[in-house]
Amino acid sequence: MQQNSWDVIIAGGGSAGLSAALMLGRSRRRVLVVDEGRPRNRFAGHMHGVIGRDHTSPLDLLADARAELGRYDGVELREGRIAAASVIEDPEPDAAADRADRGIEIVLGDGTRHLARRLLVASGVRDELPAIAGLAEQWGRSAFICPYCDGWEHRDERIGVLATSAMNVHQAQLMRQLSPDVTFFGHGIELPGADRAGLAARGIRVEERAVVEVLADAEGRLTGIRLEDGTEVAIDALFVGPRQVPNDDLLRALGAERAVHPMGGEFVAVDPMGRTSVPGVWGAGNVTDPRSSVPFAMSAGNAAGAAINADLVAAEVAAAVAMASSAGRPGRRRGDGRGRTVNTQ
Ligand SMILES: Cc1cc2nc3c(=O)[nH]c(=O)nc-3n(C[C@H](O)[C@H](O)[C@H](O)COP(=O)(O)OP(=O)(O)OC[C@H]3O[C@@H](n4cnc5c(N)ncnc54)[C@H](O)[C@@H]3O)c2cc1C
Known part of the structure; x- marks a missing residue:
């Protein structure tokens, strides 16, 4: 596997992004979390309404979450910014495995390129006072x-x-x-x-x-x-x-549909599990929901992480079935059992 190739890339390492990473890490997914390190509540000395962590530092919560993710060898945390994302066009439209995993390319602020099978945007909002x-x-x-x-x-x-x-x-x-x-x-x-x-x-x-x-x-x-x-x-x-401005440049550039939220303001529309209108692209936390509190963002990230894993599993099942039906034919591609393709020629 390429060094810069991941099952899932997560833009944003706040409560939503890290919760999703935990679910995906526990599912043995290779996950890259890229975080600029500007969680919305960084101005607050204490966080409240979060059971088990009431009246504690919000930054300590995130530091503990990052430390917990150290247990999962598939998860890598990186400081930085995802500057761009684009869906990769399927090079072989007839190959079921490629259709299931056509992938997303992201570019970091330093110009490094990475590929992911799925992208989760959990980049929060900016408060304009x-x-x-x-x-x-x-x-x-x-x-x-x-x-x-x-x-x-x-x-x-x-x-x-x-x-x-x-x-x-x-x-x-x-x-x-x-x-x-x-x-x-x-x-x-x-x-x-x-x-x-x-x-x-x-x-x-x-x-x-x-x-x-x-x-x-x-x-x-x-x-x-x-x-x-x-x-x-x-x-x-x-x-x-304050006016809440979603950090949704990546989702906008990918063409994700937006809708007026019942609480006001236009946000990228997601289903209850965080799926956007763009195949393979998900959103969780404040970036798609102005109501988000820390527990809300955690819950949205948790749901999106599980749903992305389920989506990958579904793609892997489809790919495995396609591979099984074409097994033995010379010159065809063979799966590695997790939906990734290995060129045999
Ligand atoms: C002053 C204040 C106090 C608050 N107090 C509480 C409280 O006591 N209890 C509570 O439950 N809620 C509180 N909240 C709300 C809480 O901060 C949010 O609900 C929560 O932070 C949302 O989590 P999130 O993961 O969606 O976004 P965030 O926590 O904002 O995390 C998003 C992360 O993504 C990063 N990012 C953005 N764009 C990119 C990019 N392109 N590439 C890489 N990284 C990127 C950001 O730098 C940030 O680190 C408070 C909010 C404010 C403003």
């Missing part, structure tokens, strides 16, 4: 996206919710479950009457003036919000709805 001075410095520290991930730590504190869309009303109502002191900073969005009524009924203040700055003390601790007219509102934590 509103352009407000001081906000990026608080991201993951005192400014968060998810009440379930970081709300409890700020129960009974003075909470701000900075709106980027009417969806943030839901965030504010979730935070009202945790604190009686919630201010909704509308920041120019139009609020439907029902939303406004719901906020008022639960004692959530609505601030209509635009936010111009997120304020911090000399140690960098969040202290409040400055409004357009200079008014300062003291808060202890801020919840924000």
Whole structure:
């Protein structure tokens, strides 16, 4: 087998990618995981809502997962970026084995080329924060996206919710479950009457003036919000709805179909096991699903890993049957029993 030839290549070594690698490694697959090392929650000191790992570092979880993968000799982890991917056209359209495994070529950032029978893209999203001075410095520290991930730590504190869309009303109502002191900073969005009524009924203040700055003390601790007219509102934590931009360049370049997600935004469409519209190409975790938490991403990666292995097994069965029926004919190709072809001439 060629050194740069793999059963599966995985783009992204976050919760989704490493879960998939674990399933595939345990199935004796040769797997290359390429990871740029920028998991979405890298800004957070602690991770929550993950059983067995509550209030632990998200980076420690990934380090432990990488160490666990060391038990599986078929799995290789590599730092870097997959810069391009393309489906290889079948050189012998009549050969059943080649049809089953026509393969995908990927190019790493350093120009190295690799071949894979299947590709899993688990490359996550980028969070684009509103352009407000001081906000990026608080991201993951005192400014968060998810009440379930970081709300409890700020129960009974003075909470701000900075709106980027009417969806943030839901965030504010979730935070009202945790604190009686919630201010909704509308920041120019139009609020439907029902939303406004719901906020008022639960004692959530609505601030209509635009936010111009997120304020911090000399140690960098969040202290409040400055409004357009200079008014300062003291808060202890801020919840924000950033624009989630999927890192799906590879999937787009391969022509994967996209769809509007029920939670908003356009994402590459996958079936419940992560299969995209492109044969041999899969997606898992945040890159295809804006709802993804760490357990969600793990679950999606786990499902995709198992489904990819099953897909390879199906291809191998088809190839083995084709080989068996043509066995003994001179000059034909012979399988190695795992669907790979060995040229006998
Ligand atoms: C501030 C913050 C706090 C959070 N806290 C929590 C929490 O407490 N609990 C919780 O459950 N969830 C939390 N989340 C959500 C959680 O981070 C995500 O749900 C989870 O990281 C998604 O996992 P993933 O594997 O899909 O993507 P990621 O974890 O983002 O991993 C994707 C990986 O792919 C890499 N990559 C991207 N493109 C390429 C490429 N072309 N080639 C190679 N590698 C590539 C990236 O660098 C990254 O390492 C938080 C999110 C944020 C923003």
